Amino acid sequence: MGEVILTMKGIDKSFPGVHALDHVDLEVRKGEVHALMGENGAGKSTLMKVLTGIYTKDSGTITYEGREVEFHNPREAQEAGIVIVHQELNMMNHLTVAQNIFIGREFMKGKLIDDARMNEEARKLFDQLGIDINPAEKMGNLTVGKQQMCEIAKAISHEAKVIIFDEPSAALTEAEIEELFKIIRDLRAKQLGIVYISHRMDEIKVITDRVTVMRDGGYVGTLITEQCTKDDIINMMVGRVIYEDPKTHSMVAPDAPVVLKVEHLNAGKMVRDVSFELRKGEILGFSGLMGAGRTETARALFGADPKESGDIYINGTRVDIRSPEDAVRNGIGYLSEDRKRYGIVVGKTVAENSTMASLKDFLSGLFINKKKENEVTQKYVDRLQTKTPGIDQLVVNLSGGNQQKVVIAKWLVKNCDILIFDEPTRGIDVGAKSEIYHLMNELAAEGKSIIMISSEMTEILRMSDRIVVMCEGRKTAEIDIAEATQENIMHAATLR
Amino acid sequence: MQTTSKKGNAFTNNPIVRAIGLQRIVVVLAVILEAVLFSILSPAFRQYATVVSILDYSYYISFMAIGVTFCLISGGNDLSVGTGMICYALAGGYLVQQCGWPVWAGMLVTIAIGLCFGVLNGAMVAIMNLPPFIATLCTMLITRGLGSIITGGMAVSWPSRKGVGGWFRSLFKIIGTGNGLPKGTIIPVGFAIVLLSIVIMSVVLNKSKVGRYIIAIGSNKEAARLSGVNVVKYQMMAYIISGFFAGLAGIAYAATFSSSVAPGTGAGLELDAIGGAIIGGTSMTGGSGSIIGTLLGVFVMSLLKTGLPYVGLQANWQQIITGIVLIVAIYIDVLKNKRTA
Structure with a gap:
């Protein structure tokens, strides 16, 4: 030197x-x-x-x-x-x-x-x-x-x-x-x-x-x-101090059935031979650094991007998912990291967004049954405590956290049992964040299964029951929350 | 080590084929095929007069297409060349016919107005950042309206071959009058002007800074900017070149194609030029193209225009077939880009 x-x-x-x-x-x-x-x-x-x-x-x-x-x-x-x-x-x-x-x-x-x-x-x-x-x-x-x-x-x-x-x-x-x-x-x-x-x-x-x-x-x-x-x-x-309480042990019942099983999934350079299981009522955290292939894995699983090979089983049955439509039919909902682009239609109302994925269920003949749509939307607004002046409010006028709740409502209305949250709290302020966390925990307790992709270490440690770590398209570790530390996650995330 | 990732068979990997370019070979074959097909279907097609007619069509399309090629390579487009060409020829011709200006002055004005609109298009695209498609669509409307306003809605006749200043028609086509050249003999000298333009503009595209930077901008504008290329200036240059050649096209149109220039026409002619460029291998997405390819592509278009009436397909059919040819050419371009992506 x-x-x-x-x-x-x-x-x-x-x-x-x-x-x-x-x-x-x-x-x-x-x-x-x-x-x-x-x-x-x-x-x-x-x-x-x-x-x-x-x-x-x-x-x-x-x-x-x-x-x-x-x-x-x-x-x-x-x-x-x-x-x-x-x-x-x-x-x-x-x-x-x-x-x-x-x-x-x-x-x-x-x-x-x-x-x-x-x-x-x-x-x-x-x-x-x-x-x-x-x-x-x-x-x-x-x-x-x-x-x-x-x-x-x-x-x-x-x-x-x-x-x-x-x-x-x-x-x-x-x-x-x-x-x-x-x-x-x-x-x-x-x-x-x-x-x-x-x-x-x-x-x-x-x-x-x-x-x-x-x-x-x-x-x-x-x-x-x-x-x-x-x-x-x-x-x-x-080496930061984590203020929020990390989860200390998995909340999943030991005998909870496997609802989703992904085997040897390959899709482009960013998804190489990824296998994992998701159990009923589990929050499975996906951790990794930028470009680790987490979103790509989710998109391939959801049918949004073509996959080269790999098998997906839902409740033990092999399913063929070639498009998001197939995924939704199989009960998978995807909450994109880019909410405004892929999650909601900002120029439409809360009600219209809530029923968007399941419009077929709200038809009376050729027309939308407004009454039914309003009833169901109201039910989920109440349940998720979405803060909106009314269900006819345009989504663009809601805060980030409440927009996220509308997206959640959309998949709940559709009766999805498997929810993929991609960076669920990105662009959401601190107060709304803990509300979303609370909601995810509630959903898991009710038996929904959640895949949560997050780049925030604190979020991963606070929410996950189990953590999958990826690095450059490959799964490099699977860690139970009881054993997870920032250090061993980062170790796996930089394994190459 | 040469890292060529492209796959291909023995034919496409042949060094001669690679040097000339597969696309150019295909286009030449297409021109020959068209000529053979029309000749078989229509005996009347097999005449020297037809060749002259094909060339007459080709002059103004060629000039427009040379200019448009630069815009396409820069990653843009110029839809205003068709109506523009008519507008400029109307303005120049009006001065000659109604105001008694000499023909050379009318020709200069025709080109000058073309240049002005080129500057306008370039400014809108490069400085104001309007999408080229929309910006030049607007100048297409403006030039169409302006042409009519200048002449008060009247058609304009440039001097006839025998009239004062009729010499300019001989720039493109010499017709024998009996002294020196047998009466009625036609020599299409305009082709020499087109060839000269092709050679000059090929050098400009491949060997000058203007051409190099236009390619660079079309290939990756941000990279060009970060490399210190004045992207505003050179993006504008593409449209100015296009405007200049639209002016030339206007003169060629008045000299060879039509005895009078009518206001309100010209819309759609830009597609012949753009089509010619794309058939000739210029990419819709910018960065690549060649002037010689464009000339070949223009002949595909001008053969179609001349030949279809011989086989009984009139104007409406021509439009349908032109549309289909364009779709095929653009689709090939899309496939090409997919392969290299």
């Missing part, structure tokens, strides 16, 4: 209602790979966006090469030598590799672009990095891994001194990761400063020199990778 090239000190940033960064520090030295770690929403990306000028900081200082700097956009940062290699690649698939690398600063021969020279220069860059890519190939024909190498080459050609890798390995194969690491080691040897954001604990140990951990927008600490264990890092990531 060489001298310090970049120091971020006391970086503070607030968005309306959120204190996203609370006096965060980060120091990067020449010739080091510095890991930046933290749970979902810990503030890693926000910090990098502040660094590269996408966000403006509220306070704090950034010192780069001995001078205090403030970049106003990624281009200024790039010109100064700070480049991000994004997880989602910023490539123009229709242009060639060389054309992508030199976009905006083409070599010209008179008025015309000198593509031959650009190919040549790109070739030199690749030689320097020791990678073999044809500069004249269309970018869209390359694998994600190769595209990422091109982005690194582009960064080098900008004479980058600090390169930030934002979860670079997420989309790569094992062989590609090896190649990436080789390049990163090379860059380190050339005295570049490298920031490496990743959830994969094993990679951190392999490739990084130091680790800075963030939690809930705050700075937790910086460790030297060699001198710490995986558990040290995990403890720093999750």
